[in-house]
Amino acid sequence: MPIEIDIAHVARLARLALTSEELDRYRSQLAVILDHAARVQAVDTTGLAPTAHPLGLTNVFRPDEIRPTLDRDEVLGQAPSTRDGYFEVPPALEGA
Amino acid sequence: MSLADLTIAEAGAQLRSGGATSVDLLDAVIERASFTEAQLHCYLTIDHVGARSAAESADRELTAGTDRGPLHGIPLALKDNFCTRGLTTTCSSQILAGYVPPYDATVVSRLRGGGAVIVGKTNLDEFAMGSSTENSAFGPTRNPWDPERVPGGSSGGSAAAVAVGSALGAFGSDTGGSIRQPASLCGVVGFKPTYGLVSRYGLVAFASSLDQIGPLARTVGDALTLFEAVAGHDPLDSTSYPGAVPEMRADFETGPKGIRIGVVSELSGEGYEPEVAIAMTRTLNQLADDGAEIVEVSLPTFELALSCYYLIAPAEASANLARFDGVRYGLRIDGETVEEMMARTRAEGFGPEVTRRILLGTYSLSAGYYDAFYGQANRLRTKLIQELAEVHQRVEVLVSPTSPTVAFELGAKTQDPLAMYLSDVCTIPADLAGTPAISVPVGNNHQGLPIGLQVMAPALGEAVMFRVARAVEERAGFVARPPMAGPP
Numbered sequence: 001m002p003i004e005i006d007i008a009h010v011a012r013l014a015r016l017a018l019t020s021e022e023l024d025r026y027r028s029q030l031a032v033i034l035d036h037a038a039r040v041q042a043v044d045t046t047g048l049a050p051t052a053h054p055l056g057l058t059n060v061f062r063p064d065e066i067r068p069t070l071d072r073d074e075v076l077g078q079a080p081s082t083r084d085g086y087f088e089v090p091p092a093l094e095g096a
Numbered sequence: 097m098s099l100a101d102l103t104i105a106e107a108g109a110q111l112r113s114g115g116a117t118s119v120d121l122l123d124a125v126i127e128r129a130s131f132t133e134a135q136l137h138c139y140l141t142i143d144h145v146g147a148r149s150a151a152e153s154a155d156r157e158l159t160a161g162t163d164r165g166p167l168h169g170i171p172l173a174l175k176d177n178f179c180t181r182g183l184t185t186t187c188s189s190q191i192l193a194g195y196v197p198p199y200d201a202t203v204v205s206r207l208r209g210g211g212a213v214i215v216g217k218t219n220l221d222e223f224a225m226g227s228s229t230e231n232s233a234f235g236p237t238r239n240p241w242d243p244e245r246v247p248g249g250s251s252g253g254s255a256a257a258v259a260v261g262s263a264l265g266a267f268g269s270d271t272g273g274s275i276r277q278p279a280s281l282c283g284v285v286g287f288k289p290t291y292g293l294v295s296r297y298g299l300v301a302f303a304s305s306l307d308q309i310g311p312l313a314r315t316v317g318d319a320l321t322l323f324e325a326v327a328g329h330d331p332l333d334s335t336s337y338p339g340a341v342p343e344m345r346a347d348f349e350t351g352p353k354g355i356r357i358g359v360v361s362e363l364s365g366e367g368y369e370p371e372v373a374i375a376m377t378r379t380l381n382q383l384a385d386d387g388a389e390i391v392e393v394s395l396p397t398f399e400l401a402l403s404c405y406y407l408i409a410p411a412e413a414s415a416n417l418a419r420f421d422g423v424r425y426g427l428r429i430d431g432e433t434v435e436e437m438m439a440r441t442r443a444e445g446f447g448p449e450v451t452r453r454i455l456l457g458t459y460s461l462s463a464g465y466y467d468a469f470y471g472q473a474n475r476l477r478t479k480l481i482q483e484l485a486e487v488h489q490r491v492e493v494l495v496s497p498t499s500p501t502v503a504f505e506l507g508a509k510t511q512d513p514l515a516m517y518l519s520d521v522c523t524i525p526a527d528l529a530g531t532p533a534i535s536v537p538v539g540n541n542h543q544g545l546p547i548g549l550q551v552m553a554p555a556l557g558e559a560v561m562f563r564v565a566r567a568v569e570e571r572a573g574f575v576a577r578p579p580m581a582g583p584p
Contacts, residue, residue: 005459014414014458016440016451017420026455031515033456037403040472045481050474051481052305054291054530055555060334073320074198082426087423089434 003034099124100261101581104170104318106226107264111169118151118158118169121264123214127169128363129215134582136238138579140176141184142216150213157211166321173263175254176217177224178309179298183214187300188222190231191445192375194428196502201298203267203309203326210325218253222301222447223417224274226250227519230510231449232310232579233348238506239282239546240578243311248519251312255282261581271302273498273523274407275310276535280498280548282294283578285538285569286312287319287458288523290555292337293531294323295330303412304335306405306527308482316536316565318346323558334492344560353387355560358491362398363522370501371541376549379538382571383564391489397480401525404480406517407460407473409526413450414457420445447508452513477528483527486553493564496522498535498548500570522550527579532558533567538572546574551584 007027011018014058018026073084081088099121110116126142133139150307154169174180177187179197181204186192200208207214221231229237229252237252238262239245247256251268260267268275270288279286287310294309301307311322327341352402359380364373380390400512422428429444431437446454460469487494499519509516526533532555535548549568554562 007455009133010455010459011461012439014454015418015435015442016446016454017436017443018451019169026452029452029513030456030459032404034175034459034469035295036514037460037469037473039136040403040407040476041468043397043400043476045475045479047362048475050471051477051528052474052483054305054528057335058290062334064133067308071211072151072197073353075424078195078198078425084283085150085440089423090431092434093185 003031003038005030098128098261100128100514101413103167103315103521104264104313104321105315108166108561113573118302119148120156120214122147122151122293124216125262125264128260132240132262133511134258134261135243136236136240136260136580138237138253138260138262139173139216140188140219140234140253142182142184143214143514145303146183147213154213164209164211165325167207169213169326170208170264170335171213171215173218173257173266174204174222175214175251175268177220177269178204178267179300180214180217183217185217187224187316188220188234188235189445189447189450190427191420191441199298202209202295202330204298206326218257218266220253220275221250223300223413224250224269224271225413225449225453227273227277227516228509228548229253229278230506231447233447235291236506239503240580241283242383243502244544245505245545246281246500248281248503250274252278254312254467255279255284255286258284258314259578261584265318267309268309269299269309270308270527271409272527273520275312276533276548276550277520279312279535280537281503282312283546283574284312285319285483285534286310287534288322288526288532289327290337290474290532290558292335293327293341294358295333297330297332301416303409304416305412314578316534316562316569319534320348320562335524341514342556343561344559347559347563350563350567351386352423352564355493355564356384356389356391356491357383357466357564358391358393358487358494360398360494360496361392361394362396363496367518368419368548369502369541372497372500372502374549375539375547376495379493379549379568379572383567386571391491393491397476397483398525400417400476401480401528402521403538404473404476404528405524406456407469408477410453410457411470412457414461417450417454451572480525481529484531484554492553492560494552496550498522499548502541502547533559534561534566536572537574538568540572560568
């Protein structure tokens with residue numbers, strides 16, 4: 001089964017503004033890699049649970065206590081743009 | 097012989113006998129770097145001021161009788177995906193160029209607490225994605241045994257620095273082989289611990305269910321010392337193992353007598369260089385002479401490990417790397433809307449391999465494909481773990497080459513992503529299973545290029561793994577001295 005890849009859709013989901021030449025190149029590279037990786041589908045895995053943690057650790061809790069956090073000014077000092085103690089970004093909606 | 101050529105154990109003895117100070121050790125590795133960096137490019141940042149201050153402090157403490165243990169005063173290098181407070185951390189990516197973390201990774205705090213001197217931050221494939229350190233936005237690292245060849249990757253800067261003596265030891269991260277494969281190609285020891293034994297807090301995440309921090313060193317004993325200094329539960333990493341770190345010293349020097357060693361038949365044959373296979377066989381024969389029992393074992397799911405890995409790791413990476421969006425740190429390319437700003441920033445900031453893996457992971461997690469790819473790969477991971485458990489009923493450790501080949505030439509695989517991925521075929525199974533594995537140099541090929549042997553053990557089986565690795569080291573008698581380290 002040839003693998004179908006809507007690369008423009010995938011790039012949009014991944015928030016990557018790629019050129020059409022780049023999209024073409026990545027689509028053909030992904031096809032080769034996925035064709036190799038699709039070998040996993042030939043194996044019967046009925047009854048096997050997927051591994052999430054190799055040692056099987058689950059449900060790790062900690063006490064709900066107030067702890068020191070990083071210094072706000074130091075953290076904001078790494079941001080490309082801030083205003084009044086917040087991260088600043090362009091509008092989330094066009095025309096907003 | 098320069099102090100830069102000492103093992104950590106030897107340097108520690110010098111510090112305590114008054115033969116050398118920590119500042120002397122630091123000066124020696126910095127001097128070595130001054131000869132080798134122009135050609136090798138192991139480091140992205142050398143912290144001249146911070147390292148000197150730490151070394152002076154270590155010397156003052158020792159003089160005053162305060163001894164913080166085996167890493168006190170020892171100059172070490174860290175892969176540039178460990179957050180270091182006040183010291184630039186880039187992951188070799190334009191998207192993080194100039195980023196200065198406001199906190200230390202747990203590993204970094206533990207090393208500082210143990211008196212270690214952090215010389216600087218080493219080069220890697222961008223976000224640890226690669227097997228040659230050619231995917232660095234700041235230029236490749238080269239192999240100290242032959243600068244026309246790659247050091248392996250992604251911890252290539254750490255491996256080359258340890259090989260050449262611009263650090264006495266180093267740390268890297270291993271997701272698919274990124275500690276062991278460069279260690280093999282550079283002729284040093286590289287160890288990936290059981291998943292969860294070393295905290296990942298402050299390690300910039302690549303694939304969270306696989307990533308594990310570990311040491312690179314000139315000897316197996318030094319690797320053990322470095323590991324002990326950072327291992328153990330950390331409440332800041334919820335995947336961290338809450339039990340005790342295995343006791344590894346008691347049997348360390350007892351040799352391989354009576355140990356059953358399984359040679360993985362799937363990790364041999366086509367694609368494996370004859371000299372790599374010969375070096376492994378020679379070493380195994382020596383271990384057999386010393387009383388080890390060598391048997392061949394088969395793990396059929398190993399054949400599919402690479403495919404599983406290239407579904408799981410990019411999927412997790414695509415989620416982890418969503419945080420690089422031009423909002424909180426790093427690069428921003430402006431846009432009319434927040435989405436346009438993010439998409440432009442990411443397209444500009446990520447290099448081709450990272451972009452490829454984000455796309456691959458996004459695809460395999462997207463609606464309609466999730467179960468067939470990511471879900472199936474994680475069920476096969478369970479099958480692999482079950483197969484290993486069955487085989488370990490019969491053998492204590494498994495062995496294979498660390499890499500099917502010696503170091504390859506720069507550019508040889510950059511145009512063929514799949515060929516590059518195949519260089520991790522031997523190392524990936526231990527990442528998928530979360531088990532400990534170590535690469536130990538066992539010889540050189542006819543061109544003088546190092547060959548590594550991998551020893552794998554069950555989860556939390558570090559004690560027997562180190563015992564066998566020590567026996568391999570002793571029998572192989574390999575002394576890491578690449579030509580670039582200069583005259584003895």
